[in-house]
Amino acid sequence: MDTLREIFAPDFLLRNSLYISVLIGVACPLVGVFLVLRRLVFMGVALPQISSTGVAVSLSIPMWFGILQPEHAASIEHALAFTGSIVFSLAAVLTLAFLERRGRGSPEGRLGTAYAVATAISILLLSKNRYAEVGWLDLLKGEIITVSTFDLTLTAFVLGLVLAVLGLFQKELLLVSFDRAMAITLGKNVVFWDVLLYLLIGLTVSMAVLSVGPLVAFGFLLIPALIAHSFARNMRQFAFIASAIGGASAVIGFWIAYRWDYPVGPTDVALLGVGYAIGICAVKTRNLLGHRKKALVS
Amino acid sequence: MNDSFITLDNLAIGYGNVPVFSNISLSIARGSFTAILGSNGSGKSTLLKTLLGIQPPLAGHIHFPKSNDDSAVFGYVPQTIQFDPLYLLTGFDVALMGVYQRIGPGRFVSKAERTFVYECLRATDAEKFSTKQFSDLSGGQKQRVLIARALAVKSNVLVLDEPTAGVDAAATHSLMEFISQIHEERKLTILLVTHDLPLVRKHVQQIIWLHQGKLLTGTVAELLTPERMAEIFEMEMN
Numbered sequence: 313m314d315t316l317r318e319i320f321a322p323d324f325l326l327r328n329s330l331y332i333s334v335l336i337g338v339a340c341p342l343v344g345v346f347l348v349l350r351r352l353v354f355m356g357v358a359l360p361q362i363s364s365t366g367v368a369v370s371l372s373i374p375m376w377f378g379i380l381q382p383e384h385a386a387s388i389e390h391a392l393a394f395t396g397s398i399v400f401s402l403a404a405v406l407t408l409a410f411l412e413r414r415g416r417g418s419p420e421g422r423l424g425t426a427y428a429v430a431t432a433i434s435i436l437l438l439s440k441n442r443y444a445e446v447g448w449l450d451l452l453k454g455e456i457i458t459v460s461t462f463d464l465t466l467t468a469f470v471l472g473l474v475l476a477v478l479g480l481f482q483k484e485l486l487l488v489s490f491d492r493a494m495a496i497t498l499g500k501n502v503v504f505w506d507v508l509l510y511l512l513i514g515l516t517v518s519m520a521v522l523s524v525g526p527l528v529a530f531g532f533l534l535i536p537a538l539i540a541h542s543f544a545r546n547m548r549q550f551a552f553i554a555s556a557i558g559g560a561s562a563v564i565g566f567w568i569a570y571r572w573d574y575p576v577g578p579t580d581v582a583l584l585g586v587g588y589a590i591g592i593c594a595v596k597t598r599n600l601l602g603h604r605k606k607a608l609v610s
Numbered sequence: 611m612n613d614s615f616i617t618l619d620n621l622a623i624g625y626g627n628v629p630v631f632s633n634i635s636l637s638i639a640r641g642s643f644t645a646i647l648g649s650n651g652s653g654k655s656t657l658l659k660t661l662l663g664i665q666p667p668l669a670g671h672i673h674f675p676k677s678n679d680d681s682a683v684f685g686y687v688p689q690t691i692q693f694d695p696l697y698l699l700t701g702f703d704v705a706l707m708g709v710y711q712r713i714g715p716g717r718f719v720s721k722a723e724r725t726f727v728y729e730c731l732r733a734t735d736a737e738k739f740s741t742k743q744f745s746d747l748s749g750g751q752k753q754r755v756l757i758a759r760a761l762a763v764k765s766n767v768l769v770l771d772e773p774t775a776g777v778d779a780a781a782t783h784s785l786m787e788f789i790s791q792i793h794e795e796r797k798l799t800i801l802l803v804t805h806d807l808p809l810v811r812k813h814v815q816q817i818i819w820l821h822q823g824k825l826l827t828g829t830v831a832e833l834l835t836p837e838r839m840a841e842i843f844e845m846e847m848n
Contacts, residue, residue: 348696349694349696349697351694351696480715480716481715481716483710483713483719484710484715486697487707487710489697490693490694490697490699490707491688491692491693491707493659493662493664493686493688494686494688494707494759496662496663496664497662497663497664497684497686498707498710498711498763499711500710541696541698544698545698545743546698546699546700546703547697547698547699547703549698550698
């Protein structure tokens with residue numbers, strides 16, 4: 313309890329890290345709901361990795377060309393990382409969505425290749441850029457320690473915007489996802505709504521990767537939504553439960569990591585994994601009890 | 611019954627640049643009950659999708675009435691198998707989608723529209739499925755919810771793509787009786803894709819038969835005679 317009281321104190325040194333974890337924990341699952349519904353789970357794996365490759369590329373290229381010296385990099389590295397992450401995420405999500413719409417080839421194959429190539433490029437860039445090595449390793453490991461107030465504000469603003477747009481246009485996004493043909497007969501511009509949804513996914517992934525790294529971004533995007541799907545009875549419950557699981561895991565994960573000195577990101581994801589296992593057991597038990605009850609009644 | 615409502619003029623349908631069927635010229639009368647028949651892959655569903663604007667025509671034109679008061683408003687009832695059970699939508703949620711055309715982006719559905727959707731569910735005897743998960747409903751029950759959704763559009767043309775596929779005999783009978791009933795009561799123009807000839811014989815007035823790149827149109831009495839049927843099946847066998 314003392315640790316909990318400590319981390320919630322207003323003068324807690326790592327409060328920005330806690331706030332950003334909770335922000336990501338609450339917001340990512342709401343976008344993840346659409347990834348699960350559209351059966352784009354692999355995209356949820358590949359996109360954070362591609363986004364982090366964007367960070368690596370955007371930081372490396374200016375140094376290779378001598379535009380930026382390592383000793384001056386710190387002042388603009390966030391702007392570069394933000395740009396790289398956003399550009400790569402949006403380009404990847406729109407390209408993958410376009411290829412999916414064409415309906416040719418294997419989507420899993422494309423996403424798997426994109427994931428593997430993005431990971432390889434990140435590692436190759438890491439190996440040739442000693443300046444960035446430490447920071448990137450922290451990002452890849454999900455170390456959420458140094459979060460500036462500016463980063464926190466920017467993340468809160470972008471994720472707030474994403475959630476506002478998702479909330480405002482949820483009926484259009486749901487209709488286009490559930491029954492595309494019906495949406496066309498109702499005169500909806502399905503390409504516009506698809507692009508909007510993919511932009512929201514890309515923005516969320518970029519912010520999450522910049523804040524907590526690709527591993528944690530993936531964990532919060534998909535695992536809460538997968539757990540929530542087993543218990544929710546309607547779409548509103550689905551979104552609410554997923555978001556609540558994400559937020560609660562972020563707080564509990566941060567508390568465990570701080571109390572026992574673990575890295576925050578992997579702790580959050582491991583906790584979500586435990587939650588997923590408990591969820592599966594609970595569903596199996598519920599189904600078993602349901603069958604027995606039916607057998608008794610009949 | 612004889613005034614032309616939808617006219618297809620030298621229409622070519624298909625995917626990409628590959629035509630499935632060409633030179634389709636026909637008229638669909640206002641208030642008619644028309645079945646689109648043909649073997650698998652003959653282009654029935656493609657024709658339906660082209661009419662609905664889901665698939666662009668490769669060539670030719672589709673003419674609708676020009677007056678706004680008289681325009682064709684489609685209510686589409688797709689095959690139930692296409693819906694992903696991952697979506698946690700109730701029967702009411704699905705039927706509610708029918709009113710989305712009248713509600714601008716970012717606006718909430720009014721109480722009056724919700725009440726109207728309940729009325730549509732009641733009209734299709736699907737009110738009892740409104741709180742149930744759509745994915746848990748049987749084929750026939752899903753069809754009733756989807757017809758309620760099509761009515762919620764305030765459509766005057768009901769387009770049904772194999773509504774009795776995967777539905778048991780009793781439910782098929784009940785569903786087709788119901789479709790005939792709303793056709794009569796609401797003076798709807800109905801387009802029905804099906805393989806079920808006994809149902810066509812019992813409920814339908816007009817037939818569009820697509821086979822082997824040839825188009826036959828006529829009434830049930832004209833096309834479903836033993837001689838014409840033998841001729842058509844012989845052509846399909848060949």
